[in-house]
Amino acid sequence: MGTELARAVINGVLGGGIYALMAVGLTLIFGVLDIINIAQGVMVILGAYLSYVLSVHLHLDLFLGLLITVPAMFVIGVIIQVAFIRPLHGSERTSMSLLASYAVAIIIEGVLYLVFGPNYVTLNASYVTKSVALLGFHLPYIDLYGFGLAVVLVAALYLLLYRTRFGRSVRATMQDRTAAMLVGVDVNRVAALTYGIGVAVTAAGGMIFGASGGGFNPNSGYDLISRLLALIILAGLGSIGGALVASVFMLTVESIVDIWQPSWSIVVFYAALVIVLLVRPAGIFGRQAARAQ
Amino acid sequence: MSSHRARFLTIGISAAVLSAMLAACSSGGSGGSNSPPATKPILIGASLSLTGDFSADGQAFLRGYKLWVQDVNASGGLLGRQVKLIYLNDRSDPGQVVTNYTTLISTKHVDLTFGPFSSLLTTPASGVAARNGYAFIEGAGGAPSVFTAPPNEQAHNVFDVSLPIADELVPFANWLSSLPASQRPKTAAYPMADDPFADPPVQLTQSMLQKAGVKTVYSKIFPAEVPDYAPAATNVAAKNPDVVVLGSTDVPTVGAFIKAFQQQHYTPRIFIAAAGPDQGTAFTSAVGVGNASGIMVPNAWYGGSPNPESQKMVAEYIKIYHGTPSGINADVAEAYSVGQVAQQAVTATNGLVNSKIIQFLHSGVTLHSVQGPVKFDSLGRNGAATTFIFQWQNGKFVQVLPAGAAGSVKILNPKPAWK
Numbered sequence: 287m288g289t290e291l292a293r294a295v296i297n298g299v300l301g302g303g304i305y306a307l308m309a310v311g312l313t314l315i316f317g318v319l320d321i322i323n324i325a326q327g328v329m330v331i332l333g334a335y336l337s338y339v340l341s342v343h344l345h346l347d348l349f350l351g352l353l354i355t356v357p358a359m360f361v362i363g364v365i366i367q368v369a370f371i372r373p374l375h376g377s378e379r380t381s382m383s384l385l386a387s388y389a390v391a392i393i394i395e396g397v398l399y400l401v402f403g404p405n406y407v408t409l410n411a412s413y414v415t416k417s418v419a420l421l422g423f424h425l426p427y428i429d430l431y432g433f434g435l436a437v438v439l440v441a442a443l444y445l446l447l448y449r450t451r452f453g454r455s456v457r458a459t460m461q462d463r464t465a466a467m468l469v470g471v472d473v474n475r476v477a478a479l480t481y482g483i484g485v486a487v488t489a490a491g492g493m494i495f496g497a498s499g500g501g502f503n504p505n506s507g508y509d510l511i512s513r514l515l516a517l518i519i520l521a522g523l524g525s526i527g528g529a530l531v532a533s534v535f536m537l538t539v540e541s542i543v544d545i546w547q548p549s550w551s552i553v554v555f556y557a558a559l560v561i562v563l564l565v566r567p568a569g570i571f572g573r574q575a576a577r578a579q
Numbered sequence: 580m581s582s583h584r585a586r587f588l589t590i591g592i593s594a595a596v597l598s599a600m601l602a603a604c605s606s607g608g609s610g611g612s613n614s615p616p617a618t619k620p621i622l623i624g625a626s627l628s629l630t631g632d633f634s635a636d637g638q639a640f641l642r643g644y645k646l647w648v649q650d651v652n653a654s655g656g657l658l659g660r661q662v663k664l665i666y667l668n669d670r671s672d673p674g675q676v677v678t679n680y681t682t683l684i685s686t687k688h689v690d691l692t693f694g695p696f697s698s699l700l701t702t703p704a705s706g707v708a709a710r711n712g713y714a715f716i717e718g719a720g721g722a723p724s725v726f727t728a729p730p731n732e733q734a735h736n737v738f739d740v741s742l743p744i745a746d747e748l749v750p751f752a753n754w755l756s757s758l759p760a761s762q763r764p765k766t767a768a769y770p771m772a773d774d775p776f777a778d779p780p781v782q783l784t785q786s787m788l789q790k791a792g793v794k795t796v797y798s799k800i801f802p803a804e805v806p807d808y809a810p811a812a813t814n815v816a817a818k819n820p821d822v823v824v825l826g827s828t829d830v831p832t833v834g835a836f837i838k839a840f841q842q843q844h845y846t847p848r849i850f851i852a853a854a855g856p857d858q859g860t861a862f863t864s865a866v867g868v869g870n871a872s873g874i875m876v877p878n879a880w881y882g883g884s885p886n887p888e889s890q891k892m893v894a895e896y897i898k899i900y901h902g903t904p905s906g907i908n909a910d911v912a913e914a915y916s917v918g919q920v921a922q923q924a925v926t927a928t929n930g931l932v933n934s935k936i937i938q939f940l941h942s943g944v945t946l947h948s949v950q951g952p953v954k955f956d957s958l959g960r961n962g963a964a965t966t967f968i969f970q971w972q973n974g975k976f977v978q979v980l981p982a983g984a985a986g987s988v989k990i991l992n993p994k995p996a997w998k
Binding site for chain 2: 289290293294297298301395399403404405406407408410414415416417424426498499500501502503504505506508509540541544545547548549551552
């Protein structure tokens with residue numbers, strides 16, 4: 287039993303890293319723009335397909351390919367923000383953004399179906415199916431790399447937000463959009479760049495998701511979005527570091543439940559969310575706390 | 580708080596309406612009339628999963644239906660009239676499939692209804708057909724729950740032209756049980772997706788193998804909708820069973836298990852999956868041709884079938900879509916068979932009266948299809964279907980069980996190591 291439990295914790299921690307990569311962009315976008323980006327799941331899949339194209343057609347290593355897919359997704363994110371999100375005004379802005387991002391998801395999904403069709407594909411590289419033996423456990427390289435990438439990206443985002451002039455503008459916009467405008471922050475520019483960064487980070491999540499799973503097609507993002515939303519709510523909407531902590535926590539809980547009864551893992555996943563929110567309604571790193579970091 | 584709730588409710592309703600409209604907009608044809616004159620085409624309605632979890636299967640089903648429509652029209656149509664397929668996208672959603680068949684029957688006024696993909700969607704869809712007096716001929720709703728659903732027990736309107744899935748792994752279990760004790764596997768694992776299609780055959784296999792002395796080391800049901808199957812697969816690998824009988828519903832489930840097994844340095848001696856490996860190139864392109872080798876799957880049809888009707892269909896398919904016989908998704912044949920059975924029923928009854936078609940299909944008559952003979956029992960199961968076990972061998976999809984049956988080749992045992 288001890289071995290099984292240790293294996294479950296390892297699976298949960300490594301899997302949590304992958305989910306953090308997919309969730310961190312979602313929470314960043316919400317933190318700055320007060321927008322629930324329903325398209326995040328499809329963005330993950332878009333990132334996976336971009337990696338797929340570079341890998342299959344240009345034979346680029348998956349991680350090397352991120353040097354292209356991350357900037358490409360940044361540009362896509364900025365375009366989406368300017369075209370679909372920025373025009374939304376008024377008190378219904380946040381709720382209308384749900385519909386706008388849903389429309390974005392449908393458009394991207396439709397384009398992916400047209401280009402790639404419905405059949406499942408997967409990302410391949412020599413390290414995707416290999417693992418390293420440690421204390422009697424086989425740790426998949428792709429999961430280890432994914433976890434490392436998650437830590438690095440979360441740290442980079444933290445530095446960007448808390449150690450740069452741009453980060454100060456972002457945090458000012460998070461705290462009070464109107465006040466930020468009054469002190470000279472170009473909030474439209476901040477919003478577009480932040481949306482772009484949120485989507486760009488998702489490119490890395492998409493690549494790791496595509497490489498670690500059994501296959502993906504244009505529809506695969508819809509199974510992700512509810513879990514990603516649960517993770518960022520648990521973390522505290524807008525909390526970057528919280529997304530990593532919450533992902534690791536939830537995936538570990540789920541993985542431990544898998545030992546006894548896998549069919550209960552989803553129930554426990556959302557039950558854990560409810561229990562944590564009953565104790566801390568604003569999430570582990572609640573919104574106010576997150577914004578005051 | 581209440582205004583927030585109202586706002587969310589408004590958004591939710593708007594999103595639902597929008598998605599319903601988008602689904603309806605993906606219609607593949609125009610509407611029909613209630614009593615079309617003889618020159619108008621016969622309208623056939625189907626709801627297909629063109630997007631969503633079953634989209635790969637749904638698209639393959641569409642190809643099968645279209646291929647049959649093309650063939651029947653090329654040979655003069657049905658009752659001298661051309662056939663037109665009207666299809667709506669159900670997004671793999673059991674709620675949307677009900678809306679779609681209601682639309683097809685009440686608004687589009689189709690003459691006949693053909694089934695969707697999966698038992699999960701067939702059950703609610705067939706209820707709509709039953710309430711409207713339609714025969715529901717389908718090719719991918721073989722789970723026991725489809726036939727025992729109350730609407731079918733009353734109306735007896737479901738007709739599954741394919742293999743009833745409950746017994747589909749019996750040849751596999753019989754083969755393992757028949758091996759000499761020294762060659763028979765000692766342990767087996769039974770991971771199952773929570774799906775009415777996936778579980779019954781695997782559970783039956785488990786019971787048969789236990790009786791044959793094969794010890795169960797893992798038997799658990801995991802949620803079908805999770806994006807990550809690695810924890811379940813890792814737990815199976817840790818048990819190191821000789822046999823893995825995977826209750827899968829699609830390619831990514833099998834792919835995830837294969838990947839996790841590779842990462843855990845575990846190769847089962849025998850690996851069979853309820854679904855996924857039967858999807859031709861959709862399977863091999865996702866898992867790799869090398870990794871597919873040795874993996875088995877039950878079905879009633881394969882691209883290399885000696886059935887002349889099947890060979891004709893395969894040739895036509897390759898002419899249009901290219902590829903090889905092994906690369907053709909079995910869904911294509913299932914859908915094509917639906918059309919063939921409907922064609923024979925319409926011809927025999929010399930009309931489009933659904934009550935007569937239902938009566939005819941329950942008459943005990945044996946029909947033919949690319950999948951082989953079709954004969955329905957009182958609940959619409961195809962009692963004439965023959966179960967085969969197929970295996971990927973060096974990039975080819977071949978029939979291996981029952982051993983000695985026409986077309987069966989030697990089984991690859993043990994399964995080769997992962998590539």
